[in-house]
Amino acid sequence: MLEKIKRLFGQVDMTEGRPWEKIVMFTVPMLIGNIAQQLYNTVDSIVVGKYVGDNALAAVGSAGPIFNLLLVLFVGISMGAGIMVSQYFGSRDRENLSKTIGSSITLTAVASILLMVLGSVAIRPALEMLDTPPSIIDWCTSYLMILLLGIAGLAYYNILCGILRGLGDSLSALVYLLVATVINIVLDVWFVAGFQMGVAGVALATVIAQMVSAVLCMIKLCRMTDLFDMNRTYFKPDKENIKTVIRLGLPSGLTQAIFSMAMVVVQSLTNSFGEMIIAANVIIMRVDGFAMMPNFSFGTAMTTYAGQNVGAGRYDRVKQGARQGTLIAACTSAVITGLILLFGPYLMGIFTNTRELAVLSADMMKILAVGYIAVAVTQSLSGVMRGAGDTVTPMWISLIATVVIRVPLAYGLVYLSKTPAFPDGRYQCLWISMLCSWLLGALITYIFYRLGNWKKKAL
Numbered sequence: 001m002l003e004k005i006k007r008l009f010g011q012v013d014m015t016e017g018r019p020w021e022k023i024v025m026f027t028v029p030m031l032i033g034n035i036a037q038q039l040y041n042t043v044d045s046i047v048v049g050k051y052v053g054d055n056a057l058a059a060v061g062s063a064g065p066i067f068n069l070l071l072v073l074f075v076g077i078s079m080g081a082g083i084m085v086s087q088y089f090g091s092r093d094r095e096n097l098s099k100t101i102g103s104s105i106t107l108t109a110v111a112s113i114l115l116m117v118l119g120s121v122a123i124r125p126a127l128e129m130l131d132t133p134p135s136i137i138d139w140c141t142s143y144l145m146i147l148l149l150g151i152a153g154l155a156y157y158n159i160l161c162g163i164l165r166g167l168g169d170s171l172s173a174l175v176y177l178l179v180a181t182v183i184n185i186v187l188d189v190w191f192v193a194g195f196q197m198g199v200a201g202v203a204l205a206t207v208i209a210q211m212v213s214a215v216l217c218m219i220k221l222c223r224m225t226d227l228f229d230m231n232r233t234y235f236k237p238d239k240e241n242i243k244t245v246i247r248l249g250l251p252s253g254l255t256q257a258i259f260s261m262a263m264v265v266v267q268s269l270t271n272s273f274g275e276m277i278i279a280a281n282v283i284i285m286r287v288d289g290f291a292m293m294p295n296f297s298f299g300t301a302m303t304t305y306a307g308q309n310v311g312a313g314r315y316d317r318v319k320q321g322a323r324q325g326t327l328i329a330a331c332t333s334a335v336i337t338g339l340i341l342l343f344g345p346y347l348m349g350i351f352t353n354t355r356e357l358a359v360l361s362a363d364m365m366k367i368l369a370v371g372y373i374a375v376a377v378t379q380s381l382s383g384v385m386r387g388a389g390d391t392v393t394p395m396w397i398s399l400i401a402t403v404v405i406r407v408p409l410a411y412g413l414v415y416l417s418k419t420p421a422f423p424d425g426r427y428q429c430l431w432i433s434m435l436c437s438w439l440l441g442a443l444i445t446y447i448f449y450r451l452g453n454w455k456k457k458a459l
Contacts, residue, residue, distance in 0.1 A: 014168065014305045015090055015312040019321035020328060023301050030165065031297040033174035036181040038289040043202075045286050047188045049279075049351045052198050057351065058278040059139035059199055066126055067144055068263065071115075074155045077107055078162035079303075080249025083386060084241075085166030086304045090311025094228055096241070101163055101221070102234030103241045108159050112152040119148045131271050133278075139199040146200055150207030153214045160217035165304055167227060176216040184209035251395035252386065258395075262402040266410050266430065273427045276357060281430070283351045283361040284368075291333070291340055291372050298329035299379030306387025315455060318384065322449070326380040333376040337369050367431040374442035381449040389457035393448050401441035409433040 014022045049057035081104040088097040123144045127137050147154075157180075161173040184205050191201030222230055270281050302325050309317045340347065344362035352358055382394040413429035448454075 014308045014321075015314055015317070019305070019317055020324035023298070023305055023321060023325045024328065026165075026168065026304060027297050027301040029171050029174040030300060031293060033177045034293045034297050035290065036174070036177045038286075038293060042286045042289065043185050043188050045282060046351055047192045048199055048202055049353075052192065055136050055275055055279075056139060056199050057282055058133075058275050059136035060143060060202065060282065063127075063140045063143045066123070067147055071154075074108065074111060074158055075255075076249035076251075076253025077104060077111065077245060078159045078249070079252035079386065079391065080104075080245035080247070081159060082162035082166040082303065083248050083307050083389060083391070084244060085163050086168075086307025086387060087311035087389070089167055089227070090308035097227070098229040098234045099238045099241045100245065101228055101230065102236070103238050104159060104163065104245060105156075106235050106237050107242060107245065108155050109152075112155050115155075116148055116151050119151075120145060123148070131268055133271065133275060135275065136278075143199045143203045146203035146207060150211060153207060153211035156214035157210050157217060160214065160221060163221065164217065165300060166307065167224070168304065168308070172217070172220045176213045176220070179216065180209040180213035183212055248389065248391050251391035255395045255398040258399050258402055262407050265407050266433075269410060269414060270427075270430060272424060276360070277427050277430075279352070279357055280361045280364060283348050283357070284364055284431070286351065287340060287344075287347055287361075287365060288368065291337055291368075292375065294329060294332040294336055295372065295376045295379040298325055298332070298376065299383040301325065302380050302383030303387040306384045308387075310388045318388065322381065322384045325384075326377055329376040329380045330373050333372045337372045341366060341369055364428065364431050367428065368435055368438075371435045371438035374438045377442040378438070378445045381445050385449065385454040385457075388454045390454035393454065394445070397441060397444050397448065400444060401437045405440055406433050406437035409436055 014026065016022075045057055045060055048060055081100055084100045085097060088100060124141050127140050132140055157176075161177075164172050187205035187208060188202050191197045191205055195201060197204070224230075270278055302322065305321050305325065306318050309315070309321070344365050345358055348358040348361040348365075349355075351361075378397075382397070385391075385393055410430055410433035413433055414425035414427075417426040417429055418424065
């Protein structure tokens with residue numbers, strides 16, 4: 001039994017063995033880790049909702065889309081580095097593997113400084129432009145400022161975890177994240193309930209916890225000298241290596257930027273419905289985060305799986321794993337979505353003491369239900385394309401699903417639903433538009449995967 005547990009949570013070489021088994025072995029610890037990651041934001045919301053109030057809950061949620069938009073640099077670096085690491089690991093190219101890791105660490109330091117400076121200047125004007133209600137704008141500003149001051153911890157954790165996963169090690173990321181999650185939960189309650197620090201307290205707790213996880217990831221990498229070299233020579237930026245990281249990662253960063261911008265634009269529409277709908281949206285997005293975890297976990301697993309096998313020249317295994325991984329992801333998503341629907345009102349009640357708000361959130365969650373299975377298909381097949389080196393196609397699909405479909409549909413449906421009884425339109429349209437974008441995104445992703453152009457993109 002001990003040996004089986006060790007194999008499940010150990011480093012995974014995906015170029016050998018049964019594809020579905022390797023994918024599951026890699027995904028399980030990462031899924032647990034992603035759930036723990038989601039606890040960061042969820043605990044923040046629960047603590048401020050219970051100890052400060054519904055307006056504080058709305059403030060944390062309104063700040064989220066803007067902060068995610070500021071993180072696109074790190075999303076790009078992490079994805080580009082992860083793809084390169086998985087392919088070089090699969091081909092056993094120690095020299096290029098070492099250059100990729102060293103250059104990514106240096107690039108992250110530069111990006112952290114730029115974002116901290118530029119983001120701090122842009123926060124307040126961005127919140128005002130989005131018509132953030134005066135009752136929560138000061139809380140939003142302080143929350144985002146603290147997160148930006150500690151941006152290096154978040155950046156390094158995510159990028160170093162991407163490198164570890166590219167090497168087939170999803171256990172270390174899990175262990176370090178669980179440690180950081182416990183720290184975050186303890187500090188959240190201590191700062192908010194004990195020191196009465198409000199929204200600023202949950203932001204500070206998150207920064208401290210993420211700094212700890214980043215340091216632990218760096219220590220782990222420094223000990224993996226059997227796979228690559230980590231010395232000052234490789235920390236010196238390598239022009240060609242950085243260009244490749246950016247070329248592979250930029251589309252993924254733009255994808256995140258597109259998604260975040262769409263969320264920011266729709267957030268402006270959400271704000272027009274008032275604090276109650278804003279708070280309901282926060283609760284839904286927190287529960288949505290857990291429902292999405294299997295999808296994101298399998299998507300990342302498929303990226304590593306495809307990368308390692310493309311690096312090894314095993315395209316037969318890539319196609320076999322794509323079928324098996326997508327099926328498992330869809331089934332897993334269906335089960336978790338069913339549980340969320342069954343226990344929806346109880347889950348929503350964790351975030352607020354207001355019964356009306358909990359019921360409203362549970363009703364809106366029902367609209368999104370079937371969409372999670374569609375997202376499982378999108379994430380899995382997009383992961384295969386990215387792992388093979390095709391990060392552009394998923395970017396365009398995301399652009400179509402969010403900008404071309406979701407945003408116009410949200411505003412259009414709200415406008416068409418305006419009546420004397422609902423002068424601002426029906427708020428349900430916010431989530432109907434999201435469901436439509438998910439369903440169409442899955443269909444488009446499947447078509448492009450079947451076309452097979454991603455096979456020509458290996459390094």
